Amino acid sequence: MGLSTPVMAEDDLTFMMVTHSPSSDPYWTSVVSGLEQAGEDLGVNVIYRGTDKNLNDPNQQQRNIEAAIASSPDGLIISNPSPDSLNDSILKATDAGIPVILVNQGGDQVEAVNALTFVGDDPTIQGQIGAAQYNAMGAKKALVITTPIGAIPFVDARTNGFSDTFNGGTTLAEIPVSNLNDANRIKTITMTELTKDPEIDAVFSIGSCCISAMLEARNDLGDRGEAMQWGTIDVTVGATDALKAGEMDFALNAQQYAQGYYPVVLLALYHRQAVLPATSLFITGPAVITPENVDSLLAVQ
Incomplete structure (x- = not known):
């Protein structure tokens, strides 16, 4: 239990x-x-x-x-x-x-x-602060790795806080709740959205569940991934390792x-x-x- x-x-x-x-x-x-x-x-x-x-x-x-x-x-x-x-x-x-x-x-x-x-x-403030980081970095189009709207209220608040504050365009990579423990599935959905839209220049993970998959996607993108901005809500060992290596721009520590x-x-x-x-x-x-x-x-x- x-x-x-x-x-x-x-x-x-x-x-x-x-x-x-x-x-x-x-x-x-x-x-x-x-x-x-x-x-x-x-x-x-x-x-x-x-x-x-x-x-x-x-x-x-x-x-x-x-x-x-x-x-x-x-x-x-x-x-x-x-x-x-x-x-x-x-x-x-x-x-x-x-x-x-x-x-x-x-x-x-x-x-x-x-x-x-x-x-x-406050989950809304988390999303707002995340968007503010990308605004300061000059990002133009962001992919938010999140769950379908309506699935989890606090995740909705994070997503909406980001979308309402970000100065550029926002696309959602929607991860079914049943797949939140499946890094391969999260990565696949993320890569699909990134492949469809080469103008996306920033990726934001809505929480600890998606950090490892997001970082794998960054590595798979090669030069494009290195040129993009990457951030997340939550701090995990993987996130701190990526920050130290310069592979992530920020993490929001609750x-x-x-x-x-x-x-x-x-x-x-x-x-x-x-x-x-x-x-x-x-x-x-x-x-x-x-x-x-x-x-x-x-x-x-």
């Missing part, structure tokens, strides 16, 4: 994080690290429960949330990428008196589910370690000192990582 080994402590508080991704996902490994370190630092028990294989399987996440509620934790940390599917289950937690913090996705759902607050970033760490701090303060978050949004990013500053990031990892 994507369940990590609990980090146990003497304190009897137990917080569970339930998200839309396996703990093995390159993005979420950092979140889990933050979660577990916070549990150790603050003396609370923390458990991560993600989906088995697929990013954003709302049916399984719904089941995981309800199973977590049944275990009566002292707090829940929940990502909410699909409010239509998940809000009713999250409300069951808050109605039962379990404090909830939304994380990573669902910043606009805090009031709807009676959560304490949200820790993460600083997701904080998305694991901060919610544990907030829940611990809530239980131990009755401290309520003063704001409905705790924004963790993004920070723009480039070949010029990537070494500073790697120095602390």
